[in-house]
Amino acid sequence: MQRNNKYAGRLALVIALAALLVLSACGRNSAGTIVEGKVNVVTTFYPIYEFASAIGGDDANVINLLPTGVEPHDWTPRGQDIVNTSKAQLFFYNGAGLEGWVPDFLKGLDSDSEVKAVEVSQGVDLILTTEDDGHNHGAAEEDHDHEGEEHSEDEHAEESADAKHTDPHTWVSPKSALIMAGNIRDSLVEADPDHKAGYDERYEALAGKLTQLDTEFAEKLSPLTNKEIVVSHQAFGYLARDYGLSQHAIMGLSPDAEPRAQDMLNLAKLVKEEGIRYIFFEELVSDKLAKTLADEAGVETLVLNPVEGLTEQQAKDGDDYFSLMQKNLQNLLLALQ
Template sequence: MYIHRSKRGIFFAAAVLTIMLALSGCGKNTDGGTIVEGKVNVITSFYPIYEFAKAIGGEEANVINLLPTGVEPHDWTPRSQDILNASKAQLFLYNGAGLEGWVPNFMKGLGGDNKVQTVEVSQGIDLIEADGDDGHGHGEEAEANSGHEGETADLHVDPHTWVSPKSAIVMAENIKNSYIDVDPEHQAAYEARYQELRGQLQALDAKFTEQLSALTNKEIVVSHQAFGYLCRDYGLTQHAIMGLSPEAEPRAQDLVALSKMVKEEGIRYIFFEELVSDKLAKTLASEAGVETLVLNPVEGLTKSQAQAGDNYFTLMEKNLQNLIQALQ
């Protein structure tokens, strides 16, 4: 019996390694956007910041998102046109906490005569130190890219702040304050729109708190380690197939151990996400004899989600429903 299990583990590990070799990143260009005279031009690094900046900026702002629809943000890098647009903008909003490793070079490319105000919107959030490397040195870049005190090069900071509505409220306030800094004439409008967005985020926070606290099961298995803030704020524990980046390669022996844990703990679903390959999640689910569900880190929209009118709130509502289904 022992030999049979060992062989099974070897076959599973071999299947995992085959999938890891087949996975590859993508290198699409940005969706575009042009500078508009007479408005506050805002460049955002990826989707959640773009959505919040649009909501708060209203008609006073022209918001250009660097990351294209359907592209996962961890390994994307900007083009020369993106740098040119940013050099003409009033605001450049990025997450920080080590997510955008390209930011230092991007800022150097803007030139010394630009007037763009750069804002790290994760400022003020109590950052999580992750256990493992993300595969691309994002944790090590956190100190250079972040103004957060206490970060050192040997710490791996979890950058996925926005996945928790509690953290998203802090980010929204930072965005609102940045608008007021560069355009104080329209402060009242920015404050009003921020309060509306804050109310939506607080309602979402209350819903997550109420519905997840009622569940007995608290452990989830996810494709990549993107849900640390969500788990911390709502009493869950994540077990990740991959690291902080979905491109960080898992070790086959870790996946074998994870499969064993899923069986022993009676976990019924493995979560995957749409912007990265689901092959490893489905392989693990097949090995453990369980099903799969989507848990979206809201790093961006797929083309079908964009066409359907999805946004941060609709995706987070779907996340809540899927968490309830998995943990009941």
């Protein structure tokens, strides 16, 4: 018991430091300018930007709101983002609870703006979970207003534990990314029918790459007998569902949803019991919790990237969704074999 208390105290300090590191990365602004004579598209974060750019080609001007090196969960837009979006023709956002700021953002656009907002995750079979993200992002529509009703603390705790939240990390699975790409293509064609042939051709090229990636994940992961992965935050639900894996997360749907010390102790026990050899972390948030858990369980760490954005180095190296997902596959194979 004394060892557990000592570990819990050390863990509390690590959790606080990790939260500060995440928040410190969220203050930078984005850049981009409207181009006359093209379809101007504003996207909320990297995967949507990459897919829209690939399909739009030279016929579209795509502006990404989220700066390089910034994690999207708690980022919020700035004044220039409202100006650009007001002048654009299309605004692509993921939806599924990822960008909680979108409703107020759209209300703040210029009154004469004709931009069309498109939730590109429409059509994806969304995952509901009782895991909170720490900010009530993704709370299910069926939550009700209980004003005027009296509840005990135990009842409130029970309601909170049972509340359903939508997992917003749709793009991490190539199967879902393919649906998102189709929504982007359809919206571009609707906004700019004169360039339909180009949008269709470039969509088919992108869809072919996503289909090939899907095939590789399915063929290489399905024969493995080990299916348990421990990750830094609960970003791999769609990947796990589509390729037969079981995800155990240190944090919730958001990478700054703080875990309890007891949860970390339970995870360390799971790692030892299941013979798990690696704890996965990601590059846009602090790796301190993953390394703390790995040290406690006597295992190593590896990167599993939720592809929420590029680091400065990845941008310089020319990495993209496909190169990062290929690295994910290789690291999964290393960890699970």
